[in-house]
Amino acid sequence: KKIEEVLPSNILNMVKKKIEKVLQYGQIESCEYELDVPGGTSQYYELRLVMVNDKEIMIIMQNITERKELENQLKYLSYHDKLTGLYNRRYFEKALKNLDVEENLPLTVMVADVNGLKLINDTFGHDAGDQLLIHATDMLQIGCKDQGVIARTGGDEFSIILPKVDNQKAEQLIKKMQELNTQIEHLNIELSISFGCATKEHIKTDIFEVIKEADEKMYAHKLFEGPDMRTKGIDALMQNLYKKNNKAEEHSKRVSVLCGKMGEVLGMKEKEMKELEKAGFLHDIGKVVVHRKILEISNYHGHHERKEMRKHPDIGYRILNTVEGMSKVAEYILFHHERYDGSGYPKGLKGEEIPLGARILSIVNVYDAMLQEESNYKEKNSQTQVIKKLRQKAGTHLDPMLTKIFIEEVLELEFS
Incomplete structure (x- = not known):
């Protein structure tokens, strides 16, 4: 076949010039071209022209579409996000x-x-x-x-x-x-x-x-x-948390109010009291990343559920610690699931290693959660039952002195 029958007309002149160079100088020449194919796509080809003898030239044609697409992609990425x-x-x-x-x-x-x-x-x-x-x-x-x-x-x-x-x-x-x-x-x-x-x-x-x-x-x-x-x-x-768990908003408000009352009883300065109230209101903010179904479970018996729930103090800390003026609030939230005997999480702190605000928040959070929790008879626990459980947890889960103050001076009930 003649070269005119093999190559597209739009590159024919370029190839002829390459042939003249090969015949004149004896060197290898190459060129690339794009060819439209049926279906609206394009294919890329490379031609290599090699002199065989004084009268013959060998042309090697290779499809380089994949290589060109990669080159174009790399070129695009070099200038684009x-x-x-x-x-x-x-x-x-x-x-x-x-x-x-x-x-x-x-x-x-x-x-x-x-x-x-x-x-x-x-x-x-x-x-x-x-x-x-x-x-x-x-x-x-x-x-x-x-x-x-x-x-x-x-x-x-x-x-x-x-x-x-x-x-x-x-x-x-x-x-x-x-x-x-x-x-x-x-x-x-x-x-x-x-x-x-x-x-x-x-x-x-x-x-x-x-x-x-x-x-x-x-x-x-x-x-x-x-x-x-x-x-x-x-x-x-x-608001995202409240959509996932409709009980969370009222729980947050109650805990915040009781934290404020506890701070008042302890004679805290106004700034410290405001931080404690804010920690009470935001203590569950880390639960925003916990799956709705897990939030709806009242008792976390499964390893997966417990593992997911135990992430929320750390996540709450990371959210609030980035906000100016919230470092103390973030600290209280991080440690509000620590236990007085050191069996809590995330750090296993014990006694007064746990910040005062976190110890207070822990007592108030446990109290309100138990008060709203349903008993075996699908009725909410009575305050008498809850106080009894609080006394049992004092010294193990909860700070005993603060628990006594909370019951006697905030709730105005008898501790013993």
Whole structure:
């Protein structure tokens, strides 16, 4: 067959030039081409041209589709973030250099930081954190449309380059994005992003100073918005828990009130008392990651159920320890299942090794749980039965002195 009958017409001229080079210089030549095939797909081929003698050339054709697809994938990943599909930091820096020219002025750089990502990762796992980042990506793309280059430049940080956009227009874009519906329904969590932007208006201005200014503005907003968003985040987690277990909300409120009364009896300072009340209200926050069916079980006889339930103090600690001003609350929650005789969890602390707040919380939690617990006759335990059980646990599970104070001065009942 003639070469015209074998090769597609669109690459024929290129191959003929390669043949001339082989005949002239005697060296091996190669080329690649793409061929459309039925079904709307493409195949990639490589041709190698080798001189056999003065009059003959051997052409070796090889299908390299798999290799080309891998190369294209690697090329894509070298400039894109795998999770979100956005550009990555490498591309952002390259684009910034290319766009930093006079014709693009005013040139605005926007920095966006997702609030609460660590809290979501620690509580629900990294899959939920990934969903949060994907929602943030959708919000940024909808808000910016095709106006700029959006990149994920850090774990929870995004950067946007906006050519020919002044500061006023950039602020309008931020306001528009913040107004978008950002509720992640199945997690009952509201997406929150802190923004900062700065604009380069003169060509002599250093673009990295503009980025620095945008960063500083973002962090200022984060400091201002942070406490409110952390409170909302904790509220959202508690609401998730209440949906899984309808008894949890009333139990939390009762424990909080009784903790406050215990703190008052002990003459605690107001700050300490507030921390104790908050620990009482939030002591079960770690159960938000426990499966609904396990939460509905009253007695955890199975190894799996006990293992899952015993995670909640540590998870509660990790959630709250990230929140400013909650370190004591987190500590009380971590240790509220320790026992006075050292047989508790998670650390096996005993006696006064267990923080005072945790010992108080343990007594109140056990009291309210037993009071609401159904007896063998499907009736709630009477207070007399509960007090009897509390006395039995004093010195083993519970601090004996604090248990006596709780019964006599908070409940105003006789200890013995």
